[in-house]
Amino acid sequence: MSENVLRLENVTMQFGGVVAVDNLSMEINRGEIVALIGPNGAGKTTAFNTITGVYEPTNGQVTFLGRPIVRNHPQGKMKKAYKGAEAEKYAHEPVLNPTPDKITKLGMARTFQNIRLWKTQTVFDNVLIAKHMLRTANVFAATFRLNRAEEAEQRREVAELLDIVGLSDVRNELATSLPYGKQRRLEIARALATKPKLLMLDEPAAGMNPQETDELTAFIARVRRDFDMTILLIEHHMDLVMDISDRIYVIDFGKLIAHGTPEEIQNDRRVIDAYLGVEEDA
């Protein structure tokens, strides 16, 4: 049995009366590429955001490397309004609600659906800033350059990382001056710079043409191999998903409707009805 990296149990996210994620449970093991798919508005990104601390889930627990990192149960007004399941399960355990930066520090790094690079910074600095969280120097030491060794080491690592992802030739360009595909790649490199154990990609192929998508597919596979990485991705490009995923979770209206290998998913009746669709006769 391989080592468990991320486990979601009964995660429910309710906004007012809308249940965006409903009792979602899933798990990701070390070295896997797991995809989370579903139609638009199914709650994929919301699920992502509850894992990474952007949202506080209404109910449920997220465990990372065997340690609970996010946990909540319906409280206050939500107690009455709650429509999900397992309302009592976590009621007697302490609430855990760390900010995104704390979760990143635990070893989980993400990219964004709509690219969020730092616009005024160069390619190199974008990756270097991600190294900031690994610093040991305090602000005085950093200001008066007492952290030269650490800084040099970080710069060396960033240069190496840019080499690996194939962006060293544009290292001094502004991040936003890169073509779209390279910006995506840079965002992944930036996430890798935090030395994560789990990489979370939110629609990495969004807005890409087929050729760029193919390159990205190869790139993600290479990242897994070179960095011994575990990857969770949300994606709409079925070619990419079916190509590289080990397992797939499908959600619709916030609920898990299927889970299995790409072959199983492709032949699953419910998934075809809800999402993949069939070719209709004209």
Added chain:
Amino acid sequence: MKHMKREHLITAVILLAVLIGAFALDAALPSYHIAIKVVKKACVYSLVAVSMNLLNGFTGLFSLGQAGFMLLGAYSYAVLCIPVAKRAGVYQYFNGGVVQFSLPEVFAGILGGTVGPVVGMLCALLFGGLLTALCAYLIGLPVLRLKSDYLAIATLGFAEILRAFFQWNALGPLTNGSNLLKNYPDIGGAAAYILLAGVFIAVILLLVNSTYGRAFMAIRDDEVAAEAMGVNLAHHKRMAFIISSFFAGVGGGMLAMYMGTVQALSFKSAMTYEILLVVVMGGIGSVTGSVITSFLYIAGLEWLLRGLDSGTFLGVSSPIFKNGFRMAIVSVIIMIVVLFFRKGIMGDRELPDLFRRRTRVKKGGGAK
């Protein structure tokens, strides 16, 4: 670092020339000459503008509390530096006040008459900075939860409250109520001011170019991404706020030195706006821009455009050159600058960027 890059060499030469020029100015002109006054005041404004730029320009926190922080620094400096013998005269309504020592005199007793007073004055400046930083920490606890305009309004309100608070009669033994604090020493001439402001600005520059400075800029560019990449927002915003306030406090102390008298009444929000104007016109996110604009603004307002108020400007006399006309012209100049330099005079460039050869577009990340 084997040899200095060309642009850094040119920058160093320019800075050295400015310093030598200031020494020459001190030697050639009497200390009350308008040129020296302009340089001194511009140095103070440079430091405060750069400190505001650190917060508004580099971290992206729109704060308008600068006048309040300067007030704290100015009062600290004045209260700690008035000679003991003159305290009875200054605090005439409050029985000589409660503070019965003077840092320059204390240090003169320890280190001798030449070095001692200077050390004492520097300590008073630093104390003012630290007090301001402490105050910023406390005010930051509730205020930094706010964003953009709301933060601006809250800090502006804080500065106004502070100004009223310092005029409170019950605090008279310390602050002299709404009366002037005066008779404290000045540290020196134009060169001393340039050195002092230069050292503090250099520290800010070092900070901006450190890993923390980069994190500040990441927060400015995209807060969500910064947080997702492990930058603790609350911690870093507080840090930027405190550091910026520290330097604003020191700048306030220097302003007190320059003016020779301190009165809470003069630290109005108009002063904050003046500094904000300098920051915006210089270029948000450019230390060089803030400094250059400070000098241009102060020189223009206090000296070169004076003629517009007093009847004769550049040898031309006109009946419309009377009180208030200067400010009308300044407004026009500001509008022209804003129209033609949308990102300020310097944009986000610094002095060395001006001398860089054209082929290299942006600062080299790796080879430092």
